[in-house]
Amino acid sequence: MKFDSPLFDRIRVKPERDRRPVTGPACEWPGCAAAGTHRAPKGRTQARQYWRFCLDHVRDYNQNYDFFAGMPDSAVAEFQKDALTGHRPTWKLGLGTHPRARRFRADGVFDAGPGDPFDVLREFGTGARPDAAQAQAEQERRTVRNAERKALATLGLDPGVSRTEIKNRFKELVKRHHPDANGGDRASEDKLREILEAYNYLKSTGLC
Template sequence: MKLDSKYFDSIRVGSKRERAAPAREERHPRCQWKGCKGVGDHRAPRGRGQDGQYYLFCMEHVRQYNAEYNYFDGMNDAQVQDFQKDALTGHRPTWKVGVNAKAPGAAPAAEPSPAAASAAFRTLDPHAFFARRAKAAREQAPEGRRQLKPLEKKSFQTLNLPGEATKVEIKARFKELVKIYHPDTNGGDARSGDKLREIIQAYNYLKQAGHV
């Protein structure tokens, strides 16, 4: 093209500032809060069922969003409990340990009877240490007993322990129950596995509450 061409004057080269403007806007998207024109450089989770997806907010609105955020919004108590139960295994599918009770030709394993469980406890507690502790707790004056929350009381009952049990006693009883109800010792019985999960959940709750 000749320098004196009429088309030469119509060519306009933008400045570096103008060429860099779109890149800056792309690096700093606008806050997605309704009516906000700030920079949205803070991520906030969209909510349950949209894992891995995020809103982009400014600092002020991401703080407000997080203060009001509730992952369990819309779930009833039963659904929340199921979620917490599945969280023990990281929400991964689990399989029974040992023989598959549903396999063709496999004989169903019998659930340990209360008498057998009691006999096992006596074998593991030959000096009746836990039995004496339980009797002392029953005879202790009500005003001297530790006040327990409903879930704490239920967890102690699941472990067959009084509310005054010490950390050492809780750990010892937990190990005993795991040995009794582990599927490997019960031929992979499903009911034994369910009981074991209840025991693990009760122990974890007492641990979170500071009893262990």
């Protein structure tokens, strides 16, 4: 009885050798007749093209493979820099869009300027955004408007009222919250103080 037989490979846990027929392309290494079971890239200038090697020769090929062969040092450094971002275009923070991006405006004209409609990134860049002095002036205008709105709310008025309405409302509230009219109530005195401060502020801004 022959123990060196393919029949025993079926019942062995680990066959002594692989007796399955070899299929597929042959190894492209010169002088090698083994099966080309592994792929190896042909080079940087031949994208998606591969050699077919056996396991031993693909190992030899990979040890000596140089992707940057023939490239100058400056090109290698540029390639490595672009690899940090996946070779995708980048631009300075604050521009909102790529400098070459073209946006379609409501008036039917293409606008290549940076887009930041809510001015979220204005402080990080310049482009078409206002400078620091303009940004500070705009912030001051917002502060003034908020203070005016708060002062008018203290008097129970809405923005856009006339000077006469402000003065009449002030006289009415003073009479209502004067200590003499409320028996010296401390809460009324605090309210009267807020009314006086609000009226004086509106007066300083020229609204009344």
